[in-house]
Amino acid sequence: MTHSVASRRQFLKTSAVAAAGLAVAPAFVPSTAFGANERIITGHIGLGGQGRGNLGKFIKNAVAICDVDSKHAEQAAKTVNDKAGTKCEIYGDYRKVLDRKDIDAVVISTPDHWHALPTIHACEAGKDVYCEKPLTLTVVEGRKIVDAARANKRIVQTGSQQRSSSNFRKACELVRSGYLGKLQQVLVGIPGPNHPGKPVADSDPPSELDYDFWLGPAPQRPYNKNHVHYNFRFFWDYSGGQMTNWGAHHIDIAHWGMGVDDSGPISVDGKATFHPQNWHDVTETCRITYVYPNDVTMILGQRQKDVRLGTTFIGEKGKIFVNRGKFEATPDEIGEIKLTDSDVRLYNSSNHHGNFLDCIKSRELPICDAEIGHRTATACHLGNISCRLGRKFAWDAKTETISGDDEAASMLSRPYRQPWELT
Template sequence: MTQSAASRRQFLKTSAAAAAGLAVAPAFIPSTAFGANERIVTGHIGLGGQGRGNLGKFVKNAVAICDVDSKHAQQAAKIVKDKAGTECEIYGDYRKVLDRKDIDAVVISTPDHWHALPTIHACEAGKDVYCEKPLTLTVVEGRKIVDAARSNKRIVQTGSQQRSSSNFRKACELVRSGYLGKLQQVLVGIPGPNHPGEPDPISEPPAELDFDFWLGPAPKRPYVKNHVHYHFRFFWDYSGGQMTNWGAHHIDIAHWGMGVDDSGPLSVDGKATFHPKGWHDVTETCRITYVYPNDVTMILGQGQKDIPGGTTFIGEKGKIFVNRGKFVATPDEIGKIELTSSDVHLYDSNHHHNNFLDCIKSRELPICDAEIGHRTATACHLGNISCRLGRKITWDAKSEKIVGDDSEATALISRPYRSPWELT
């Protein structure tokens, strides 16, 4: 997919990141002067379920596979061999992938606590990055990633692929063009945790898993089988539950429709329930009220009957509900509106992974640039912080600080890293 000149011009006009002066395409020739048919060479870090899914989109580009679980790595290398007919080198340490001069970009599909360091190190090594959502584990990590992308003139695409689906773009364009009248409220619905149940007993990790490297910067913990791989997302050390899993998708669309990709909420007030036996430590249910500029309220609900899964925009003249494969406008006529040249036309991408490859060649910002991924993840993190504290917090999106003398909340926008790992 190659973006039209018109869509590129419109993106520069409408992108919130561009409005903040951060989205200026770097005026330089990339290390590889890509021709129209020249292959972009990729390395892949993290090859669990989502990692193998992403690998399938870049299978003809892949030359290197890295995972701390050797079984995952071997499965991924076999996918490349079977589908592309080529051999991949296998690594257990992502830094060895970054050392390779022939690799142009890396695809990071690790657990959330392993997003920031490989992304930053890749930027410093001159690699472009496709990183799964949520972009970060903490707010502070996000700003570090954006800074690394900008200072090293790297393309960083966040894996919030709903932005590259036409139904989500249509919904946001109608909202941004004013067809709902003044936007009043946005509803975001996320599912409950499909957690692994009662914890498995503490045991020795399997031979194929380098568990200490899997933990990385996270606190030292004993190995529990159903706390790793897919289930990592239900434990605070490594993730933020469905808030950072599905919330990162649906809040991303809410932000796009509200036009706040370069900012964030003014306040966040969340209430939540947690597992009564402590089988996981992320929210079981929650209801979080975010207040944004221009008197727009976003309510995120988990296990709330009045909030459907997906994103619902509510304005003076009607509402639009959008989710994967779904678009419902009320009244129906709103959904039939054809946009005119004077309406808002948002960044037009119809393939998230190809958009990344296109931007590596053009050096234009991708549809879900690091700044956008960071701001979406920040809203998720603030929701979790409010729920964990059980009270309202006030946020200054410009300075990215919690307002007031709130040391307890402020401490939660970052986390200490376990030695020898450092976030610098």
């Protein structure tokens, strides 16, 4: 068995930004010289279900609420006033939030197609960012986000909160410390789509929704109530289905356990089924084979009987299954191992939102830095591309390119609807 010592700083250097050739920079200069008890001021962009959940974690920090649905915005502002006694300003345009000099950080909980531009613009405005997973809608957007974070010396935390749970960290530390022997295979299980049901007719948008702004860079489409708010995730224009929903969570843990936070697969081969009446765009079922360096294969299964929901690591000496509230090792003795300082010890966070606030003050990279979130989202996007095309392709994680398949390569980015631009 091979053991190695991996301090928190060493882990950050080797797994967060090594592929980008960038140095970890604890010497970042914060926009505010925070004192020990100084309040970090946050603005919140996107206040649907996940946005309200994130708001609750920053309730004492919030001063600005932004949503293109005025009902969502008003409800969120009332929540802050009721629970924290703070009056929030309400905005319909996120750029007005970024114009405020008193705001230190923004929390972005919009649909996926609205992650990249606010994150990049926030970095350029000198704000730190907490952005929900998946970090992006496309692969190209992810690299743009990382570049913006580095160029502007910003903290960007991806909302993959499983990294801040002890059972996931324990599983990954045991795998990385070699207690399964050579890692052979990783299984990632995701559920089927919980779509809104039968299609309904297009209609005029409700008066409280600025639908044109909701679409933003996405293609022009008529308003349909089954496509907006939570239902955005079932249509390619805005999201990637359960692959970028639950897959983003469980692939993130798979990458952590494999030690590939700064790289990715070398090939992707996906097969999928889709709804027979086209009620939505995204996969109904899928099975995707990812091959990683060192001969490790990751199988992502959607509604596959042999792939449990969650992440399963399989090695020469046993296996470990982990999911929210669950940790199972085979044989049992593996799960009873007490890790020591001579084992691989990974970044230790017990509060994902708190870790973001801590890093705003320390200027250390957060537990799920933009580079990590980008690499996880990339694996999700590559899987969806392979499923949509129904064929295998090779991926170069260093150059972030697909060679030998022009159609697949063209799907690494998407055109933006004017006047929105990704620069």
